[in-house]
Amino acid sequence: MTRDVATLAARLSQLVQVATVTPPDGEALTPETEEVFSRFRALLLQLYPRLFSTAEVTPVGRAGLLLRLAGTGAGAGATALGPVLLMAHQDVVPAPSEGWEASGWTHPPFAGAVEDGEAGLTVYGRGTLDDKGALLVLLEAVEDLLVEGWRPHHDLYLELGGDEESDGPSAVAAIAELQRRGVEPVLVVDEGGAVTTGIIPGLTRQVAVVGVAEKGVVNLELIVSADPRKPAHSSTPPRRSPTAALGRAMAALERHPHPALLDDIAVRMFAELAPFLPGPLRLLLARADRLRPLLARAFPYVGAELAAMVRTTTAATMLRGSSAPNVLAATATAVVNMRVATSSTVADAVRHVEKVVRRAVGSSLTVEVRVLEGHEPTPVSPFDDRWDAVTTAVSAAYPDALTVPYTMLGASDARHAARIAQAVYRFSPLFMSAAQRASVHGVDERVTADSLARGVRFHRALLTGTI
Numbered sequence: 001m002t003r004d005v006a007t008l009a010a011r012l013s014q015l016v017q018v019a020t021v022t023p024p025d026g027e028a029l030t031p032e033t034e035e036v037f038s039r040f041r042a043l044l045l046q047l048y049p050r051l052f053s054t055a056e057v058t059p060v061g062r063a064g065l066l067l068r069l070a071g072t073g074a075g076a077g078a079t080a081l082g083p084v085l086l087m088a089h090q091d092v093v094p095a096p097s098e099g100w101e102a103s104g105w106t107h108p109p110f111a112g113a114v115e116d117g118e119a120g121l122t123v124y125g126r127g128t129l130d131d132k133g134a135l136l137v138l139l140e141a142v143e144d145l146l147v148e149g150w151r152p153h154h155d156l157y158l159e160l161g162g163d164e165e166s167d168g169p170s171a172v173a174a175i176a177e178l179q180r181r182g183v184e185p186v187l188v189v190d191e192g193g194a195v196t197t198g199i200i201p202g203l204t205r206q207v208a209v210v211g212v213a214e215k216g217v218v219n220l221e222l223i224v225s226a227d228p229r230k231p232a233h234s235s236t237p238p239r240r241s242p243t244a245a246l247g248r249a250m251a252a253l254e255r256h257p258h259p260a261l262l263d264d265i266a267v268r269m270f271a272e273l274a275p276f277l278p279g280p281l282r283l284l285l286a287r288a289d290r291l292r293p294l295l296a297r298a299f300p301y302v303g304a305e306l307a308a309m310v311r312t313t314t315a316a317t318m319l320r321g322s323s324a325p326n327v328l329a330a331t332a333t334a335v336v337n338m339r340v341a342t343s344s345t346v347a348d349a350v351r352h353v354e355k356v357v358r359r360a361v362g363s364s365l366t367v368e369v370r371v372l373e374g375h376e377p378t379p380v381s382p383f384d385d386r387w388d389a390v391t392t393a394v395s396a397a398y399p400d401a402l403t404v405p406y407t408m409l410g411a412s413d414a415r416h417a418a419r420i421a422q423a424v425y426r427f428s429p430l431f432m433s434a435a436q437r438a439s440v441h442g443v444d445e446r447v448t449a450d451s452l453a454r455g456v457r458f459h460r461a462l463l464t465g466t467i
């Protein structure tokens with residue numbers, strides 16, 4: 001009873017029209033936000049009556065929902081691996097509700113416009129890819145299966161985050177709740193990679209990239225201060241000022257990046273893509289394993305994404321110094337945002353920055369390196385029968401696509417799930433062209449109805465094949 005593509009598009013349009021803009025970090029929901037999220041919940045109940053009447057529903061965090069479909073237990077099927085957790089989030093990043101044309105949108109971001117264009121029937125609007133499209137295809141698949149009389153052998157959990165875009169406290173609460181119940185999912189799938197084309201020049205095949213790990217994140221504050229006993233005036237500046245020293249420190253961080261290393265995930269990805277690449281690139285990447293040092297050195301010169309793939313990155317973000325044109329800063333500060341490679345640790349990353357910064361600042365000024373926050377890279381998910389189940393489901397939905405692993409460069413809700421599960425795969429079963437990938441958190445976010453239908457197929461295959 002799978003719905004036709006026009007119906008899927010119309011239903012996603014309805015989800016987009018409820019503007020569940022992510023609530024600000026750490027604050028209680030305002031009555032307005034509360035109202036929007038409860039309207040969204042009511043819409044989910046209306047669209048997926050069988051799911052919400054069958055599942056045990058637990059509110060988690062500020063706006064999250066944790067659903068449990070009890071497994072039948074007895075006589076678990078030959079394919080059943082164990083309890084499964086599937087995640088998607090209800091909230092979206094902001095988009096202009098007025099002046100949207102000036103910012104480049106073709107349709108109002110929260111109108112859920114459906115248009116029959118070049119790529120086929122397409123739904124426009126904030127959240128169509130991130131993550132309401134993925135939420136829709138997940139819920140559609142489960143609803144359909146339930147209506148057909150299907151029941152999971154093991155417990156199936158669905159976590160519908162309410163604030164992923166503001167650091168995911170509802171996902172944290174959901175994972176804590178599962179931990180409290182002693183639930184250890186054998187398999188977790190959340191957003192991350194997608195089905196796409198053109199990730200490597202000359203590669204014409206569709207590729208499903210599935211995140212098997214996430215880099216860690218560290219925010220460091222660099223504080224460079226002058227000797228407080230020697231106040232200086234901008235009309236008689238000292239030879240060394242905190243502001244210039246901070247500048248030198250940041251330049252030094254660019255000159256001395258973290259060591260580059262091609263990890264096993266990247267090697268596996270290139271080895272699997274190599275046969276489908278044109279001539280020289282095929283020969284080179286097929287030997288990725290043996291050419292690790294060479295590729296790791298070369299990638300940073302090819303592009304920012306490849307550079308980020310092979311090392312811990314550092315980006316200077318918030319700078320602060322003097323407050324007036326004629327005032328010398330006694331203290332200059334910068335925040336350095338680092339994404340920690342899976343082969344490294346937060347401590348390594350901090351040590352490297354400290355060494356480089358201290359040398360650049362010199363001894364006439366004091367420098368303090370303060371860790372504002374940090375979390376380690378996640379472990380790498382296994383390439384066992386769980387990985388096979390994901391690739392099989394991809395093939396069911398996208399028969400022409402190659403499935404390859406990759407390391408997520410950003411952070412997602414899935415990293416919290418890594419606390420209770422070994423096998424966490426980050427993948428939205430939606431096709432995203434390069435332009436569509438750029439529309440995530442950007443302008444003209446859109447998804448095709450065909451890709452929604454395939455997304456439903458992915459989840460059906462995944463569920464019937466694993467649980």
Ligand SMILES: [Zn+2]
Binds near residue numbers: 191
């Ligand atoms: Zn998202």
